Amino acid sequence: MAEQDLTELEQEAPREDGAELDEENRLKPQFVNAVIEALDQGDESRAYELVEPLHPADIADLFELLERDQRRRLAAAITDLLTGEVIAELNDYVRDDMMEALPASAVAEIAEQLDTDDAVQLIEDLEPEDQRAILAEMEPEDRAAIESALSYPEESAGRLMQRELVAVPEHLSVGDLIDYLREHDELTTEFWEVFIVDHTHKPVGTCQLSWILRTPRQIPLADVMKRDQTLIPVTMDQEEVALRFQKYALISAAVVDEDGRLVGQITVDDVVHIIQEEADEDVMLLSGAGEGDINEPIRESYSARVRWLMANLITASVASFVIYRFEGVLAQLITLAVLMPIVAGIGGNAGTQTLAVTVRALATNQLTSSNSWRAVRRELSIALLNGLSLALVTGTAVSILFADWSLGLPAGIEWHLGLVIGLAMMANILIAGMAGVVVPLTIERFRADPAIASSIFVTMTTDSMGFLVFLGLAVATGLVN
């Protein structure tokens, strides 16, 4: 470590060399264990020495990898390394847990180092009384900015934006702007474009920094700026914000209030987290895993997941009720009970495939009412091909295998059985394809999130219809009576 400390005095070591990181840029288990060992031995200065060379984002990762009590002990050991940058990078649950353990004055001190958006994230999930205690410790100006941000709905642009930005009037020249930037020390350094505003503080244009740097001093800003810009209303949902950033390849964007006045900016580094979160949210919703965060308290994970399982218990009961109606049929030919889960299961898989494609296409605005009919046709074509393939394979396999294996099946019945399972498979895969695209489209039309309830409906359909079609065809074709 001594050598590394030496380098630190001259310059930070380039990240690629970090001996603490493995080839995928994750903290090495040996390193994490060394920190835990130091904490367990009560050797706080050793823990400090180990953690000090890390990048803030890696310190945040370290906290996430530790157990709850280890986190608190580490926080105590390295308090002055616990900068705003570390806090901003922490997982929500880990951060809330750590903030609850710190005194209000310490949290207030950290919050004051941060941009508004990060400070808001720091305290928005805390209990109201804790929030009040922390805000009371802050400078009036910072406090006002945070209180105003908290007045916007959760997951809105107002929560996401930072108030720190550079806005100048249109009549300036490039040279004036550069002088202004050099003279005002209090301005943020975190900006990627300069917003040009009129006298009522409404945005009239925007100037990417590279354009300013490439332009002679005497040229007026009005000649360099782009008038066409994406304005984000302060109440816009964060998912919408992320879609705009993606669609228009934005690095930052102006946030405006209901009167069209510039009130903040959103930068792409915050949006990157949201894109990740929103995509994750769909994975989790489709599988009923709640927030699906490995740092979520067990109680919350249990509560989200058990609700989903209970809902599935109901849909499974519907399927069982279908079977119950065919008890007499099953008693005649018990082999039907052996084969029926295959029809239901493959239908379920086919439905899930279509559902995943449809839900993500809806979430990314690739599927709209303009092309939904095409999507339905497309899914049905694929279902038809899949259904034919699976029907052929399953039907043939059953016809052959059950000729040999059959426990007292009447001779020649295996071909009939193969035909019934093939037809049922075909039908259920078509039903699955239809349900997988129509259910989420319908839910979306009612302006609900198609990721939430779709898979319950689709599974119920494929399960129940799988049993119904298979057992029903067995009766209808005279395999049993």
Next chain:
Amino acid sequence: MAEQDLTELEQEAPREDGAELDEENRLKPQFVNAVIEALDQGDESRAYELVEPLHPADIADLFELLERDQRRRLAAAITDLLTGEVIAELNDYVRDDMMEALPASAVAEIAEQLDTDDAVQLIEDLEPEDQRAILAEMEPEDRAAIESALSYPEESAGRLMQRELVAVPEHLSVGDLIDYLREHDELTTEFWEVFIVDHTHKPVGTCQLSWILRTPRQIPLADVMKRDQTLIPVTMDQEEVALRFQKYALISAAVVDEDGRLVGQITVDDVVHIIQEEADEDVMLLSGAGEGDINEPIRESYSARVRWLMANLITASVASFVIYRFEGVLAQLITLAVLMPIVAGIGGNAGTQTLAVTVRALATNQLTSSNSWRAVRRELSIALLNGLSLALVTGTAVSILFADWSLGLPAGIEWHLGLVIGLAMMANILIAGMAGVVVPLTIERFRADPAIASSIFVTMTTDSMGFLVFLGLAVATGLVN
């Protein structure tokens, strides 16, 4: 439209006002239909008039919403609106389809307008002979840049980077840099930081543009630049690149070759697409939906999905084989056949929940070997709680319902049946929780992608074990013999 054209002369209309877009920033179906109608009537100038006011990203969306033949007709009608920006925003499949329809010289002309990374994207998926024909039409310099990019592996940093960047030696002052930027017209305007390099063109530091603008002319760059920067090796996989951008909140980053020399830069707007793609990829892999793109040719979608369904057919057959071994048991008490899909199905759902959480935590580097034991304990705790809840509800429900409904069940047997299904449910949910976390962790340890095969293994386990435990317990507890 006349009014809008007038505004166009003065300034581009701000996007928020676009009459073509709905409140979620998607093209309105009425607008899309108007374009289709104009194309169907052969009224190319009307189609042009409609499309002209659109932002390039919206023109790209319009192409994606059309049918294949409509796309080609629209492309013919609005050729000069088909700029590099539009092409870069197009969905991969739609773009390849359109490029195949254009002559090589037209594609070459479009490619020359683009940054290297976008030009590479334009032609990388075309047939080798088409690629050669297009490259032959290009300026030698552009051609060399693209050929060199194509020499890097697919989905690597080398494909993703643009060669256009600003790199200057360390001895310059801020004023020298600004003069250099103003004097060299050929430099790119798409840069967010300036890279400082030594005489061998190795990066020694980086300067965010806002720092340059905030600093007096005479200050040397060496005093402003940050020496600690994230360097991306040219062969790094794009998923890794995206994780670095996220972790360190990067806007752009230097790409270096194996000798550490600066060869390109990657900017966050390209990474944003990758984060989306990689998260989508996990949704699709978990559900076996291949690429899962609604613009993917049907043949490719069918081929990816049918393979998955065939694999699931094998696992479903394993489960059926378990039932087959219990045929005699089922014949004794057909009610077991009615209830067995519930045990298997709920187990499958519970396994999917755990799997989704584990796969995403692995993909985002939140789950590493340092905390995998904690994750296993966590999932087992949740499984225990879920198992107890579901066992209680199902066991009780079966005991009560089957007392009323039973078709010839021996008196009092419903309690025994309730006990058996409750215990089986408990066991299968625990098995599901264990499989859902251990299977992906094991696959990851063997350096394979846990999203691909995990769900096949987990479903096979929960299905087979569901039937085995339920029917096995029925025999073991003497419900049947």
